[in-house]
Amino acid sequence: MTGIGSTGFHIEPLSPAHDREGFRCGESALDTYLQRQARQDIARNLTRVYVLTNDGKSVNGFYSLSATAIDPTSLPTQFARKLPHFAIPATLLGRMAVDMRMHGRNLGNLILASALRMSLEGSRVIGSWAVVVDAKEGARDFYLRRDFQPFSDHPERLFLTMTHYARLLSGLSIAE
């Protein structure tokens, strides 16, 4: 691999050991969520939050996962006609951000890959058809370039099927 700045990083569940106050991604709603809301949501089992850190304390990035449901009529026709006509279980990548000081190091790649891997593992316990994300303005292309597809009724909302990601792992001969 090329020098992409992943050396020394790891991803772990958000805990009191992490310095949430120092996190700045440039979007105050995401900063505030991590600093004020995330721990409460975890305690109430509304979401799970994972952080990217290089020292076990600094938060260099984070993402959250929770359960959601897809209205099949909101999917592109080629998917909708093949799915049952009730809410389709899915995994919501609700929040995802990288600290501004880490900008330019492709850490979004690490976080997204981790989120997809975690979602796929979860889908083996509780069925989930796809990972869903509401892309922030300007981030849509990031997801589209990584195989996400837009919902037919909401172009900023994107999904990636578990099947697709599992195929990637299979193609790379990754032991699951």
Add this chain to the structure above:
Amino acid sequence: MATHPVAPQTQEPTCFTNPPSDKPWVLTPADAEAVIASWEDTREPGEELKAAFQQYMEMVQQA
């Protein structure tokens, strides 16, 4: 040793949840097999998604 009479258990239900929709979704087994097969996303993974995962694996292996 004293024995205690076991109270008869109430009959457990066989259906524990409501269906996800109030409209029943009924398929024959053959239909169901075809539908499930068709759920698959048949695209090949793109290069940037592969790169993202390879970067992730590099991080995991170095941890």
